[in-house]
Structures are given as structure tokens and as C-alpha cells.
Amino acid sequence: MAATILVVEDEPAIQELIKLNLEQAGYRILQAFNAQQASAMVRAELPHLVILDWILPGQPGIEFGRGLRGDKRTVSIPIIMLSARAAEQDKLAAFEMGADDYVTKPFSPRELSARIGVLLRNAAPQLSDTAVEYRGLRIDPVRRRVIGSGLSLNLNPTEFRLLHFMMTHRNRVYSRAQLLDKVWGDHVYVEERTVDVHIRRLRKALAQSGHEHLIETVRGSGYRFSA
Numbered sequence: 001m002a003a004t005i006l007v008v009e010d011e012p013a014i015q016e017l018i019k020l021n022l023e024q025a026g027y028r029i030l031q032a033f034n035a036q037q038a039s040a041m042v043r044a045e046l047p048h049l050v051i052l053d054w055i056l057p058g059q060p061g062i063e064f065g066r067g068l069r070g071d072k073r074t075v076s077i078p079i080i081m082l083s084a085r086a087a088e089q090d091k092l093a094a095f096e097m098g099a100d101d102y103v104t105k106p107f108s109p110r111e112l113s114a115r116i117g118v119l120l121r122n123a124a125p126q127l128s129d130t131a132v133e134y135r136g137l138r139i140d141p142v143r144r145r146v147i148g149s150g151l152s153l154n155l156n157p158t159e160f161r162l163l164h165f166m167m168t169h170r171n172r173v174y175s176r177a178q179l180l181d182k183v184w185g186d187h188v189y190v191e192e193r194t195v196d197v198h199i200r201r202l203r204k205a206l207a208q209s210g211h212e213h214l215i216e217t218v219r220g221s222g223y224r225f226s227a
């Protein structure tokens with residue numbers, strides 16, 4: 001499950017440098033050369049992280065970032081500001097806008113990649129390849145296997161993603177709409193009761209090893225993986 005990163009940068013050489021390095025690190029890259037293009041891309045597909053150049057033709061990067069923070073759909077996307085402006089007041093302005101990190105040009109692509117790793121681990125742990133285990137239930141994203149009390153459980157790809165998301169976000173309640181966004185993907189038009197169907201099937205699969213109770217129904221709100 002590769003994370004998608006939107007790079008908003010008007011200099012083609014820097015775009016290519018970032019793309020090359022981040023693709024090597026396993027990320028999927030979307031390129032926008034100005035804020036207008038970036039807006040259209042975000043409308044079509046929600047990236048997992050945005051790298052944002054400050055000085056762009058047309059709308060400045062910082063204003064585009066402010067727009068992302070002001071919209072419910074995009075408010076929690078991690079933003080890394082990229083800028084030749086190294087003054088403290090510029091960094092403060094970026095953090096005030098809601099940027100999560102600030103990288104000064106010229107930058108080391110490896111350092112950029114490391115910073116991305118940190119932000120994504122916090123913001124989207126379901127994109128990590130690390131196996132997760134809880135009370136005898138283990139999910140391994142690399143081998144795509146679920147083991148419950150030593151027993152191999154059969155899950156279809158959607159139920160697998162659903163379980164992985166819930167196990168990496170324990171003890172939090174998610175509404176059906178939120179689960180659709182996070183598991184099925186943003187802008188996918190699926191009815192909310194589809195979630196109920198998959199939860200039911202997931203519980204049935206987990207019942208083979210007695211783990212079905214870990215998925216709790218929270219009345220009037222949605223579902224929670226217990227902690």
C-alpha cells in the first residue's frame with residue numbers, strides 16, 4: 001500500500017529530483033506545477049501527504065496550504081513546506097498556516113524522505129508494512145496474512161484493509177463515512193451500509209479464532225476496534 005504524495009513545485013528540475021528519490025523510496029508521486037493544478041488533483045484524489053513550495057506562479061504555496069487546512073476533507077493531510085526562505089518569521093508563518101514540517105532549499109532528498117516517513121507513520125499507520133499484533137490476532141501486510149491464535153484466517157482484500165486500518169487505529173470510533181474514506185478510498189461512491197456488510201463478514205472470519213468481539217459496534221456512531 002504505497003502512500004501517494006502530491007508535490008507542488010514550479011521548478012521542473014526540483015520536481016524530477018523529488019520524484020526520482022521518492023519513487024525509489026516506494027512512494028507514488030503526483031506532480032503539480034502551480035496551486036491551480038494542485039487543487040484539481042486534490043479534488044480528484046486525496047493524497048496522503050503534500051510537499052508544498054512557497055513561491056509559485058499565481059497563488060503562493062502558503063495560501064494553497066491554508067486552503068487545505070480550511071477544508072474538512074483535507075484538514076488532516078500532512079504538509080511539508082519547501083522553501084528557499086530560511087528566515088525564522090517565514091518558518092513561523094508556515095507553521096501558523098498549519099504546515100507540519102519545513103524544509104529549506106537546497107535540501108537533501110534523503111532527509112526529505114526521512115521527514116516524510118516520520119509524518120506518515122503518525123498520520124497514516126495503515127500504510128506501514130509492519131505487522132500488528134493484538135491479543136493473539138496478528139495481521140501481516142507484507143505477507144497479506146491474518147493469524148488468529150495460530151490459525152490462518154481467510155479475508156478478502158477489502159476485509160483485510162478494513163481490519164488493518166482498525167488494528168492500527170485502536171480504541172477510536174469511526175463512522176461508516178469515515179471508514180469508507182479511509183479504507184475504500186476517498187471519492188469512492190459506495191453506500192454506507194456496504195461497511196456493515198463487510199464488518200459482518202470480517203467478524204465472521206475473526207470468529208474462527210474467537211476474535212470477533214474485538215470489533216465493537218458503537219450505537220449511533222460507527223465501529224471501534226477495542227483496546
Ligand code: CA
Pocket residue numbers: 009010011053054055056
Ligand atoms: Ca518556486
